[in-house]
Amino acid sequence: MRSNDQNANGTLLGQSDLAERRANPRTSTALTATIRASGDVRRIKGEVADVSVEGCKIFTWGLREGDEVWVAIAHLAPMPATVMWSREGVVGLKFKGTLHQSLVTHLGFL
Template identity: 40%
Template sequence: MRRIFTKTAEVFSPRITDRRSIRRRRAGVPCWIGSSALGKRRAELRDISAQGCLCMASLTAQPGTSVLVTIPTFGPMLTTVRWARVDRVGLEFANPLHASVVEHIVKAHPPVPIDH
């Protein structure tokens, strides 16, 4: 299991999660996120796995909404919103990425600290 922290009324409280089957890799990737209905906005991809990613973006999308994520040097990738918070969104790739693609993205864009 992995311990993560949830911000509640300016207090950080630990929450345990073990739902992911594939480990995510930290990254700091500038990207674009959006759809025809939601518009297009700048975002930052903060972690990634073959199955999905976390983007820092203010996106008012409900779980199940399809959005495109565009990373520099890669074409747009179709994703589905799995959850959304005020400033971040969890996305699942429609077509899982090959491990070498994830590795390339992580090496090209080193991680940055996650703001909580």
């Protein structure tokens, strides 16, 4: 299985290549997130590096690819998401629903 940072030939992609592949633009942030894995009572803290209408990247530990979680970013209510990838203290989450673009823009200003 190739990672999200590789093309079909296994070649590592640069940041500009990854940005071009994204369906939705990401907004850089430095917001606090609280994450709870489904069926788990412990809460994990993290820092949101970027967010889009469909997901976010968070600096945190203790989550694995495929984990179903609830994530609360800044002042937002917790929302369900899936861990799409996890490596060395960084995870990529895909929200079960989508955020409105105006909310993503707002988060970028916090």
